[in-house]
Amino acid sequence: FFNERTPSTVPPEITALAKTIAHNLLPADGSSPPEASVKPIADSFLSYLQTTYPYSLSLDAVNKNLDPTVDFLLNRKAIGGHCEVFASAMVMLSRAVGINARVVTGFHGGDFNNLGGFYIVRQLHAHAWTEVYLPNRGWTRYDPSPISSDRASSFDSFTKWFREFVQVAQQ
Secondary structure: OOOOOHHHHOOHHHHHHHHHHOHHHOOOOOOOOOHHHHHHHHHHHHHHHHHHOOEOOOOOOOOOOOOHHHHHHHHOOOOOEOHHHHHHHHHHHHHHOOOOEEEEEEEOOOEEEOOOOEEEOOHHHEEEEEEEEEOOOEEEEEOOOOOOOOOOOOOOHHHHHHHHHHHHHOO
């Protein structure tokens, strides 16, 4: 479950950050973490990302000479980023300590139409998250993006009913 080649592809400053975040969970000798430590390490990366960086749709790089994920982790604590950079940051942190992880993209949620009994999936439901390989469990979903209030929409009862009516009529 560990990819021994991956840590060398992660910039040293990100490896140092990953080790700082998971310092009490990693072996002192610098070897790969034991199987039992993978979930607590992934949980620590998840918590760090969700509590340290805000959600933002800003795409401006602080340092254009850096990889966008490295720039996010090192320079964007105040600016934050969108789901794709949160997901890639979790993958980079995981790989920095030898844990296999991957970015997954798809759609999260949708608007359920009560009148028609179907979901409307829109571009705003597009999302990216991370899967971490946990021993004895396999690929496990982690969503490091903090909850974004600007992604959520609320409608009063009549507006929701009217919108659903129009959707059913369009079929």
